[in-house]
Each structure stands twice: as C-alpha cells, then as structure tokens.
Amino acid sequence: MNIVLLSGGSGKRLWPLSNDIRSKQFIKIFKCKDGSYESMVQRVYRQIRTVDPDATVTIATSKAQVSAIHNQLGEDVGISLEPCRRDTFPAIALATSYLTDVMGVSPEESVVVCPVDPFVENDYFYALKELSEQADKGEANLVLMGIEPTYPSEKYGYIIPESKDKTCFVSTFKEKPTKEMAENYIKQGALWNGGVFAYQLQYVLDKAHELIEFTDYQDLFAKYDSLKKISFDYAVVENEEKIQVMRFAGQWKDLGTWNTLTEAMEENVVGNGILNEVCSGVHIINELDVPVLAMGLHDVVISASPEGILVSDKEQSSYIKPFVDAIDQQIMFAEKSWGSFRVIDVENASMTIKVTLNEGHSMNYHSHKHRDEVWIVISGHGRTIVDGMEQTVKTGDVIQMKAGCKHTVFADSELKLIEVQLGDDISVEDKVKYKL
Amino acid sequence: MNIVLLSGGSGKRLWPLSNDIRSKQFIKIFKCKDGSYESMVQRVYRQIRTVDPDATVTIATSKAQVSAIHNQLGEDVGISLEPCRRDTFPAIALATSYLTDVMGVSPEESVVVCPVDPFVENDYFYALKELSEQADKGEANLVLMGIEPTYPSEKYGYIIPESKDKTCFVSTFKEKPTKEMAENYIKQGALWNGGVFAYQLQYVLDKAHELIEFTDYQDLFAKYDSLKKISFDYAVVENEEKIQVMRFAGQWKDLGTWNTLTEAMEENVVGNGILNEVCSGVHIINELDVPVLAMGLHDVVISASPEGILVSDKEQSSYIKPFVDAIDQQIMFAEKSWGSFRVIDVENASMTIKVTLNEGHSMNYHSHKHRDEVWIVISGHGRTIVDGMEQTVKTGDVIQMKAGCKHTVFADSELKLIEVQLGDDISVEDKVKYKL
Numbered sequence: 001m002n003i004v005l006l007s008g009g010s011g012k013r014l015w016p017l018s019n020d021i022r023s024k025q026f027i028k029i030f031k032c033k034d035g036s037y038e039s040m041v042q043r044v045y046r047q048i049r050t051v052d053p054d055a056t057v058t059i060a061t062s063k064a065q066v067s068a069i070h071n072q073l074g075e076d077v078g079i080s081l082e083p084c085r086r087d088t089f090p091a092i093a094l095a096t097s098y099l100t101d102v103m104g105v106s107p108e109e110s111v112v113v114c115p116v117d118p119f120v121e122n123d124y125f126y127a128l129k130e131l132s133e134q135a136d137k138g139e140a141n142l143v144l145m146g147i148e149p150t151y152p153s154e155k156y157g158y159i160i161p162e163s164k165d166k167t168c169f170v171s172t173f174k175e176k177p178t179k180e181m182a183e184n185y186i187k188q189g190a191l192w193n194g195g196v197f198a199y200q201l202q203y204v205l206d207k208a209h210e211l212i213e214f215t216d217y218q219d220l221f222a223k224y225d226s227l228k229k230i231s232f233d234y235a236v237v238e239n240e241e242k243i244q245v246m247r248f249a250g251q252w253k254d255l256g257t258w259n260t261l262t263e264a265m266e267e268n269v270v271g272n273g274i275l276n277e278v279c280s281g282v283h284i285i286n287e288l289d290v291p292v293l294a295m296g297l298h299d300v301v302i303s304a305s306p307e308g309i310l311v312s313d314k315e316q317s318s319y320i321k322p323f324v325d326a327i328d329q330q331i332m333f334a335e336k337s338w339g340s341f342r343v344i345d346v347e348n349a350s351m352t353i354k355v356t357l358n359e360g361h362s363m364n365y366h367s368h369k370h371r372d373e374v375w376i377v378i379s380g381h382g383r384t385i386v387d388g389m390e391q392t393v394k395t396g397d398v399i400q401m402k403a404g405c406k407h408t409v410f411a412d413s414e415l416k417l418i419e420v421q422l423g424d425d426i427s428v429e430d431k432v433k434y435k436l
Numbered sequence: 437m438n439i440v441l442l443s444g445g446s447g448k449r450l451w452p453l454s455n456d457i458r459s460k461q462f463i464k465i466f467k468c469k470d471g472s473y474e475s476m477v478q479r480v481y482r483q484i485r486t487v488d489p490d491a492t493v494t495i496a497t498s499k500a501q502v503s504a505i506h507n508q509l510g511e512d513v514g515i516s517l518e519p520c521r522r523d524t525f526p527a528i529a530l531a532t533s534y535l536t537d538v539m540g541v542s543p544e545e546s547v548v549v550c551p552v553d554p555f556v557e558n559d560y561f562y563a564l565k566e567l568s569e570q571a572d573k574g575e576a577n578l579v580l581m582g583i584e585p586t587y588p589s590e591k592y593g594y595i596i597p598e599s600k601d602k603t604c605f606v607s608t609f610k611e612k613p614t615k616e617m618a619e620n621y622i623k624q625g626a627l628w629n630g631g632v633f634a635y636q637l638q639y640v641l642d643k644a645h646e647l648i649e650f651t652d653y654q655d656l657f658a659k660y661d662s663l664k665k666i667s668f669d670y671a672v673v674e675n676e677e678k679i680q681v682m683r684f685a686g687q688w689k690d691l692g693t694w695n696t697l698t699e700a701m702e703e704n705v706v707g708n709g710i711l712n713e714v715c716s717g718v719h720i721i722n723e724l725d726v727p728v729l730a731m732g733l734h735d736v737v738i739s740a741s742p743e744g745i746l747v748s749d750k751e752q753s754s755y756i757k758p759f760v761d762a763i764d765q766q767i768m769f770a771e772k773s774w775g776s777f778r779v780i781d782v783e784n785a786s787m788t789i790k791v792t793l794n795e796g797h798s799m800n801y802h803s804h805k806h807r808d809e810v811w812i813v814i815s816g817h818g819r820t821i822v823d824g825m826e827q828t829v830k831t832g833d834v835i836q837m838k839a840g841c842k843h844t845v846f847a848d849s850e851l852k853l854i855e856v857q858l859g860d861d862i863s864v865e866d867k868v869k870y871k872l
Contacts, residue, residue, distance in 0.1 A: 015729070274759055278752060289782060290744040291763050293451075296752030297736070302745075308726040309740055311747050316714060316732030323710055327727050344780040345790050345854065346725060349831070350814035352854050354781050354788070372832055376810050376856045378786035395785070396808055396858050398834055418781065418788050418856050420812045422832050 001052045001132050002111040004080070004095045005044065006088065006195075007061035007069070012324040013257055016307040017285065019324075021334055024255070025117045026068045029285060031266050040117045040255065042072050051125035056103065059116065060095040067337035071358075078103065083224045089235040090227045093208035094220055096201050101217035107202035110135035113232075114145075114196040119253040119264045127248045128196070134167060135198035140244035142237065143198045144170065146191025148249040152182035155254070157193040157233075161245050164189055170243045191245060194252060197237075207236055258283075258301045258310070258317035273302070281314070287333075306332035306342055331428075338363055339411075344418075351421045357382070357411035365408040365434045371423030373407070375399040380415035384408070385436065406434055437488045437568050438547040440516070440531045441480065442524065442631075443497035443505070448760040449693055452743040453721065455760075457770055460691070461553045462504045465721060467702050476553045476691065478508050487561035492539065495552065496531040503773035507794075514539065519660045525671040526663045529644035530656055532637055537653035543638035546571035549668075550581075550632040555689040555700045563684045564632070570603060571634035576680040578673065579634045580606065582627025584685040588618035591690070593629040597681050600625055606679045627681060630688060633673075643672055694719075694737045694746070694753035709738070717750070723769075742768035742778055767864075774799055775847075780854075787857045793818070793847035801844040801870045807859030809843070811835040816851035820844070821872065842870055 007025060011018050018024040028037040038046065041059075048055050058078040059069055062085055069079060080095035092113055099105040110132045118124065127145065134143045146159045158174040173193065174185055212227060214220040237243065255261040262283040268275060271286030274293045281299040286292045288304045301317055303310045307329060312320065332343045338361035345352035357363070357380075365385065375384075381394040386407045393399065393409070401407045403423065409415065443461060447454050454460040464473040474482065477495075484491050494514035495505055498521055505515060516531040528549055535541040546568045554560065563581065570579045582595045594610040609629065610621055648663060650656040673679065691697040698719040704711060709720030709728040717735040722728045724740045737753055739746045743765060748756065768779045774797035781788035793799070793816075801821065811820075817830040822843045829835065829845070837843045839859065845851065 016726075274763070276752065276755070276759060278749075286745075288745075290452075290742065290768065291765060292745040292747065293756070293759055293763070294747045295756065295759070296749030297747060300733070300747070302747050304745055306726065309722075309724075309728040309738075309745060311728065311730045311733060311736070311738050313714075313732030316712065319712070320729070320731065323712060323729055323731070327710070327729070329727060332726065344788065347814055347852065350852075352780065352788075352790075352814070374812050374832075374834055376812075376858075378783055378788070378856065378858065396810075398810055398836060400834060416783065416786075418854070420814065420854050422812075422814065 001055045001129050002099060002105055002109060002201075003048060003055055003057050003128065004092070004099075004111055004113045005041075005057065005059045005116040006091065006113065007041065007059050007065055007116040011256075012321055013318075014261065014303075015320060015324040015327075016305040016310055017287065017303055019307055019331065021064060021331055022068070023065060024261075026065075026072060026335065029261070029265065029270055031270075037270065039072055040119070041069065044116060044118070044120075045073050045077070047120070047122055047125050051122055052129060056099070056105065058095055058099060058103070060091050068335045070337045071335050071339075081221075083221065085229075086224060086227045087229040088232040089211075089230045090224065092232050093204060093212065094217070094224065096204040097208065097214075097217040097220050100201055100205065105201060107205060108200060110198050110200050112196070112198045115194070117255065118194065118196075119251070119255045121251050123250040124248065124252065127246070127250065128198075131196070131198040131246055134244065134246055135200055138200065140169065140242040141199060141203050141240055142243045143167075144237075144243060144245045145194060145196035145248050146245040147194045147252045148247060149182075149186050149190070149192050152179050152186055153192065154179055154182060158182070158185045158190040159193050159245050160185065160188060160190050161247075167244055167246045170245050173238070191247060192252075194254075204236070211235060258303070258312060258320070259314040262301050262314065271304075336363075337361070341419075349422065349424050349426075351426050353419045353421070355417050355419050357409065357415040357417075359411055359414050362410040363408050365406055365436045367404055367406045367432050367434070368421075368423075368430045369403060369432070370425040370427075370430050371421050372403055373401045373422070374420045375401075375409070376418045376420075378416045378418055380411060380413040382409055382411045382413070382415045384410075408436070437491045437565050438535060438541055438545060438637075439484060439491055439493050439564065440528070440535075440547055440549045441477075441493065441495045441552040442527065442549065443477065443495050443501055443552040447692075448757055449754070450697065450739075451756060451760040451763075452741040452746055453723065453739055455743055455767065457500060457767055458504070459501060460697075462501075462508060462771065465697070465701065465706055467706075473706065475508055476555070477505065480552060480554070480556075481509050481513070483556070483558055483561050487558055488565060492535070492541065494531055494535060494539070496527050504771045506773045507771050507775075517657075519657065521665075522660060522663045523665040524668040525647075525666045526660065528668050529640060529648065530653070530660065532640040533644065533650075533653040533656050536637055536641065541637060543641060544636060546634050546636050548632070548634045551630070553691065554630065555687070555691045557687050559686040560684065560688065563682070563686065564634075567632070567634040567682055570680065570682055571636055574636065576605065576678045577635060577639050577676055578679045579603075580673075580679060580681045581630060581632035581684050582681040583630050583688045584683060585618075585622050585626070585628050588615050588622055589628065590615055590618060594618070594621045594626040595629050595681050596621065596624060596626050597683075603680055603682045606681050609674070627683060628688075630690075640672070647671060694739070694748060694756070695750040698737050698750065707740075772799075773797070785858065785860050785862075787862050789855045789857070790814075791853050791855050793845065793851040793853075795847055795850050798846040799844050801842055801872045803840055803842045803868050803870070804857075804859075804866045805839060805868070806861040806863075806866050807857045808839055809837045809858070810856045811837075811845070812854045812856075814852045814854055816847060816849040818845055818847045818849070818851045820846075844872070 014024045017027045025040040060080040080098040160171045272291045273284030276295040278296045285303045339356040450460045453463045461476040496516040516534040596607045707722030712731040714732045721739045775792040
C-alpha cells in the first residue's frame, strides 16, 4: 500500500503541549506495552507497519515539522516537503508527484491519503488497504472512506451514499450541519467524511496538470509558493462524478481537544502526578519534573509543560484557542532533528538553555551577532568546532564563544550541555549559518 | 511596647509554596499599595511599626528561618534564636531571658507574645498595646487576648471569662470543642484563645527558674537542647490563678490552609495567571515564569512554584498534608540571608542552579568533596575567592572549581550566576565550610 499522511499545521487547542512549533501529533501521550509513551504520529506509523510492513509511507508536511518527524520516526520515513502551506490540493498534488517522480511509483498504482492524527485501531488500516484495492479496480476515480456516525456531530461533513452497501457510489456531500440536520442525514444512511480517500496516482497527476502549469516534481516544488490556496475537496471532489464510498464502522476518533484526547488515554496520569481519592474524571498530563497534586476535582484536565499550565473543565477546554492566542510566551521547548532544547532560565540580558544532542548528530555551524555563549558539557562526549578549530569535549568541559565566533558541536554519544547566552539583544533571529 | 513574635516551624499545608524549609509566613502573597507583594511576617512587622514605631520586636525562631527573616525584614530585627525546637515554654523563657539579659530590658517591663502569622488589621496591634498596659498594672500575672468568636469553631481553645466586661479575670479554659459544645460556650460568653498574652518579664523569668536550672541567657541557650518539650499553656497558664482576659472584637484570621489564605487575598491572581469568564471563586498563585490558564473552574485554588503544582477544591485543600508528606521532592527553591537559589535542571550526574546574591552579601567560603562546579556570572559584578586567590568578576565571566577547591563569591552589586554542579554524588550534605 502507498499511503500519504497529511501532517497538519500547528495548533493551540492542546496548549500547553501544542504550540506554534509543536503540533499535537507529536505529543507523547499514549502508553506503550513497554511503559514508554508514543505520540499520535508514532502510533499511526507503528499501526501501518503492523498491518502492512511493506507500505510506502510518505508524510506531507512543512519544514517546521521535519525535525520532529525524523526525531520520532527515524530517518527512513518519506517526506513530501511543502515549501510553504498552500492547503490540501497543492499538498496532495505535490505528494502524488513526489511518489511518481522521486519514489518511482508507477502512476497506475493507487495511494491512500489520510490525516496523520486519527485515533484508530488496526482495523482502520486494514480498511485503508481495502480502500486502495477498490481504487485499483478503477470503478471510480476516487474512493472515500465513510465513517459510520456514532452521534449527530456538527463538526464533520457528511457523505450521502447511494445505497447501504459496503461500497457504493456517492449520491451527494453535505457541509457541517446543525444537530437536527445531522440526525436527519444519519436517518438517510449518511456517513462522516473523515478526509480519507484513495485514487490511482495518474488521476491526481492529470488533475494537477489541468489546474497547475508544471513539468515534474522539481518544477512543482520550485513554484509551490506561487500556487493558489485551494482545498482538495473544492478543487477535485466537488467536481468529480465518479466517486465511491466504502463504509468503515470501527473506532475513529479525532483527538483535537483536551476533552476528546483525555477520553482516549488509558491512564489518568501521564508524568509526575497525584490524584486524591475524591477526584473523578480528572486527567493529569505533566511534562515537568515536579509533581502535580490534584484534590477534590471532577472532569478536569491539568496539563503542565515548559510552556505553561492549563487547568480546565473538560467541556470548557474546547474554548481554549483565544486565550492561548493572547498569551505572549516565548517557545520554551522544541524537538529538533538533532535532539531537543529547553529554556531553563530567562533574565533581562541572559538566557540559559539545556541542549540535548542525539548520538551522531550536530547542530548547524553558526554564529550570533549580538550575544556571547558559554557551553558546559553535563553528559556525554563529542567534538566542538569553534572558528574552524576542532577539539574533543567531554563532561565538565567549558567552551566560551564570543559574539561573531562560528561554532558547532558533534555528539559522539548522546551529549547534553547547558548553554548560557549573554547579551542585551537575545533573539532566535540572531543566527547566521555556515557550511562546514 | 516589647513584642515577641513566635515564628513557628515548617508546614506543608500551603504546599507548594511552603515546604520543609520555607514556612507559610514567608510567602509573598499580600498586595501592597505600590503593587509589590509582602509576606505574613512582613505585613505584621509593618503593622507593628505603624502602630508603635518604637516597639522592640523580637522574633523567636529556629536557625532554619533566620535567613528568610533577615532577607524579608532586614538585619535590624531582634531574633531570639532557638538552637532546636522545644515547644512554647522553653521558647518563651529563652526569648524573655534574651530581652532582659541581651537587650537590657528591665524585668519590670511587660512584653506581649503572639504568633507571627495572624491576618489582622492595625486595631489588633493597638489591642496588643492595651494588653501590655494592662500587664503593667500588675492586677494579674498574665493578660490574655480573648477573641470574640465569629462562628462555633472546633479549631480553637476557648476562654470562659468571669464577666462580660472588656477586661476581667478568667473563669476557666476549654480545649478545642465539638461544634455543639462551642455553640454552648459562646452562649456563655466564651472567647477564642489565639495564643496572645502579655506579662511582666520578671514573672516568666521566675517561672523559668522554677522549672529549669540556669543562670542567665547564655546558660539557658547552651543547655537548650537538653530541655523538656513543654507548652507554655501546660507549664504556666493552667497553673496560674491570676489570669485576666481582654476582649478583642476586630478582624483576626488564622491563614493556615489554602481555603482561609485565599479568602484573605485581595485579588484572584498573584503571578502570571488567566481566568476565563466562567471561573468563579478561583485563585491562582503562580511563582513560575510561565502562565497558568484556568477555564470553567469553581472554588478551586491553583498554586505553582518551583516545588510543584497544586490544583485543589478549596474545601479539600485542608486535607493536603499526607499527600505532601508522601512527595519525595528535593528542595527546588530557597531564600537565604545572602539571597536565594533555584534549581533549574537536574540530571543523573549534574545539577544546574541559579544563584542570586544580594548586594554586599556573599556565600560561605566552602568546598565540596564529590563535585566540580562552574559559575557563569549572568548579571552584576563582584569578587570571587578560589583557593585563597581573589579576583574581580563581572557578567560573562566563567569560574571553574574542581572538587576540593575552596570558593566563595562576594556581590558588589546584585549578582546572579548560573552554577553547574558536576559529579556522580551531588548532595547538599557534601559541603565543608571554612573561615576566611
């Protein structure tokens, strides 16, 4: 099976765990058998590998997520890099062209496109295989997954099928309805549109060439930022006559709010947390090292990260966005392809950061105009290059770098260091990168 | 007026703001007119100075609190240092002897003894003056403050006066009663015993010499740890015939739990916190730099500090102690006479701390057996002494100290530094102090 996972943008609805640079699909919140935790994207990737070890998985995403994806899934996963965000039609066209032109997949093969963050079981991925096989048959140009509704949701679009058969042609589509309308649709046999569909690559290549003037993947990539923002639904689905829908009745959850996310958690506490016996329906997700103690609460979610602390009634948590938008908080934690960093102290003219480099990785060779830096290696060993001079470093070593000085560090084992930045004008923008 | 403030021990009922080394009276939680915040001890001290600028104030406390007292009240406040905790009779005997033998107060003068942490207005301190003046008259050996009860509390002892006069002799004392008994006492005109009383110094000196063999303050101080633990009530009050009580009808609150403490707060948010419009009766006390967002909560207290995060129904917060006792968390923040420190990162074989030295102060000259240390000055200037060598230091300077090396730093301005400790066996016990 060829599968394209659409990895959407940043979201603030799961603040303080998601923010401008950390999307919800990367939060490690689901307990694995070995006691560790995995993220939505890790869970989905693992499930695909279980159902189809030979699947060609391509993640369509922006530059901002590449580090986190490699960090969580390894270097082998295929990435269709969107130079900028241009909605789903350009993204799917680019990924389709990536599969044929870069990955060498035959245009006659089918591909399944689905979001990276549904909370599902393995049966969902078997259904994706069926979807792909149905697309192979060529009875329709697009085969959608229709999810059996479990309640009259106002959050989803609806697909009205022509019959109650497992697979049949689509009669019509309905936009997000009111509750009453949704109840009506469901009586007519309507299904949720979860944005999951399969097609033969050539079909979308043709559509892309109809709407965009380009020669091949490289060309499409190069002119990506000039493309019009347009959704796949609007550009393709609404104009297509030959669309089938295949029913799916298994578990399918969209974990977009704290309320729905905590429903999917196996345990009430992730991280260092204590609930007293009076608490009911309380979830603690604590990424900090210090404990969270909850007493006498009901249906509340508590989440603490280096970015901040949320304490919310679960229902109320869906109204979080404007409050988080109003918070002017610098990024305190980030995963990078080479490891991670965490801000541990902020003063007027200094900032202290803990940097963790994964074994075999290094940061960019770079300099700063307006700040001096000091590194203290607190664990591991590696090599620094400072203004062209390489030297080995180990735990306890101190490296001082004046403003303007070019520097990097290679981790020969996992390497942790405390970086103290000193200057009146400390900013993430103050960075010049160099080739080594 | 001579006044002895009893500054009690550590408490965990206001965790995470109070802990083993930080007592509730030092939490800065009350808003001042200039927008800054003051602690209970600062508030009481300021109120005494307002009512009686010439008052001789002595704080009876243990060594653990001396740093915090000097840090919050300055160097001029009198401290009767208890070498160890021996309950209220030895503490009051020591403070009394300190006043006569060290401070040179005449034994004929009176003194008022009261806890350091009542939440009261200025009228309370005028009442203390009256209490002292009543003791001066010598009609009784002890003059107690009797607080007009506002509800039939089960938390306090009760004083049954002989009459309803403002000042009269005590008929009897009653232990903490049930609610029904308390209602009965109040009908009989009973008053709360808030542990506030006045006496002529000679009276308690005589009592002390009756019960303890000692010559003077120095001698009493030297043998303090051999003294029996006994309360002032048990040793003195219960055996005394000539006790008067003076009524006090003003505000008097004992802020021992989050529930009572938040009632006394003028604002719902101290520190970086946001309440959505649905919240009611919610208090946020946040000592961290990152925001706390509360949504849809009712009658909840949220408190965050470097030690941890509490989210509790206000009623439930009085049951906090056993949960906090079970938390095995190292001290993450402490106020010292020279400034403060905060743990900002903990790893297996390293710990990173931010140290703030107040201008004109220094830490002890000391060494560690099992760890190396690195200092990076992040603001201010001063002088370090490392193995006897003095050198000036300023922002950006790095000082490396190997295990065994003696070191200290003097702050010539407020001085902040990041201290990285490196070693397999990092412990607060690993410290040898030296004279300079």
